[in-house]
Amino acid sequence: MTTKRPNFVFILADDLGCADLGCTGARAPVSPHLDRMAAEGLLFTHGYSNSPVCSPTRFALITGRWQYRLRGAAEEPMTGRYRGDKIVGLPPEHPTLPSLLRDAGYRTALVGKWHLGYPPHFGPLKSGYQEFFGPLSGGVDYFNYTDSIGKRDLWEGETPAEDHGYLTDALSDRAVRFIEDMPEEQPFLLSLHYTAPHWPWETREDHAESQRIGGRINHVDGGSLATYRRMIQQMDEGIGRVLAALEAKGVAEDTLVVFTSDNGGERFSDNWPFVGQKMDLLEGGIRVPLIARWPARIAPGSTSATPAMTMDWCPTMLEAAGVAPHPEYPLDGISLLPLFADPAWNPRRRLYWRMLHRQQAALRDGAWKYLAMDGHEYLFDLALDERERANQARREPERLAAMRQAWQDWAAQLPPIPAEARATLVFGDADIPRASH
Template structure:
């Protein structure tokens, strides 16, 4: 059986990586190990996240369904004020990717960010992971491991855990330890390892910035950080991924291990989204189009590029199929397997993608070359293939297409629960409010 590693960066922009056209010529290589994954596997140029914000995408990742089906996912995103809530989180009775892989014989682990509700009502091990190391919150200081409320937030399973170290490195080190342990103690049992980095999510701290850990306000500041710190944070993550790859090689696991790399949403203020506009919290392309890389030497042809449209829940559905897991018939799954794309059976199939955001009443639908977008009271129609920057609104030129896509979105919206009145937007600002180049 195939081992599976699912790597998720946090707030990584579409072009932050060298393989996606990042600023390497000006600043030097930032992601050589991730670039090597793309070189050895398949890179998707039009892949998307289920949401332009953290925890809703993670609901979709776990359930393989549109996040809007669950109340907890309608927060944008869940924040530390949700501690103690029995509502705002991933209910343990919901089948998940790890729980269904576990039933198929996999040993499952999560290293890194959970962000799907707080104990005692919610937690990684209640939703299918055999073991967990990481944080429950959406973001913590990289050294003190404190959340925005000042609470210490680092756990092993359900127990609070104190460990000195830069969080990105700790996530990588625990991932390496997991692989070493499984390869030596249980080499006949396949593993599913989720590695959910917090990098390059704020606070803006590199390995050299331990002195910043005393100021929790850095978690939420708008005036701090810079492009150099941001890129170094990505590089720290990339170094960890290199160590993970070396560990697989050491144990002879590289050939039949599927590695998928992505981001939970579009980039934040220092990210490189070129040629896209917007970012985190926005349904413009910069907020939802993200890197997707898959490396699986046993099945994926080396050095391939795909234009297949997909979103987070499709990838989780794909991993379930790779692992031989079954869908629970009592719970809807909206994700569509990408196995025909990965194996080269087909180059592309049409797959409509829908989004909805409480923030600024945003709506979006991607069908083939076209995208319908609504922000506040303004509607847009873009040919994304020709206009990835979403500059030319073609709604007046093609009113029939605009109307048809509006109706298609409304018909889909009727199939999912409405946004409740008490749902909140936690960030309070959008990258759209920042200067755009």
């Protein structure tokens, strides 16, 4: 076993469906590099995002804690209307995975989407990253980088960036350059947070589509299944280049590479066999692809059915680096290092979610899942019914009551979600038919 401090590359896709990769059941050959990464490492079949919407999951990832502990992570997507806001964002004083690793001698960089609050009060350089290249908001146009309110949003540190072509390729280019330029003796954390395959629906061949929509990045009259798959493929090509850069640098053996999505897919995504999508606490909104590769510690071809959440990667990487968490900010996630040696390891903990949107609550305990949505309660045995179609609430009233109480006890320990933080759908129901539940 190596004694060298490992490097970390955390790759986050945006709105990627659980079955959108070949290794997770895709119906088209779009992800050869990620499929190879899964074959060379550990594929999680029960990977979960901390939230079914963008920003909250990112708060959980960077802090290793329930996102509900922070006002800015209540559940709202941080659109351009929050520019200059002093409240909604990640407080610079809160310890983070990059700040703790930075203080331990790691070089830290975020390449890609931040989405955790706007300057001058918030930003990646204020929360532990020493380098930043990417958008501060959520989705942006892939060619002119305008955000949801029409403002250009691509940054080099805290300075507006020049044109760099198709955004997915620009992020891949910068990630590769970061690896190539790293001194061999210094460990690093590279957060590579793509905006793909989040809308607008543009591949590198779709510059004309960018001009047509003219900054209307949440357009409802564009895109197709072929376009969406091509966006995934072009992201996968970039990831292949990142993996190749690690090999060329001679650091692949000692680098933990993780790939996942910030939430379940929407619109053109494939969430099969699950019901629901982004914004839902049904499995389709929170079950996500999850792959980890670390040749020094993970046997190739491994698979694990142990449930894992986004916030688990902060304690995992801290423990792997030998860095203690901040004592005044105890972590809610757990280290997954035992899984690397034994993919069957399972701590049998409970996983919780909540959303004001549709008045949702969810708890997973072993194979059982409690779900509340739209004023109704459900109880599902995921071991038999991953599609959440057979409601066991009437057959198991005692289990339903116990799980409801467990969720209520958990929620009572956390700050309530402010009413003004309610998330809203990006697209109206009249524009996008929602799947029936």
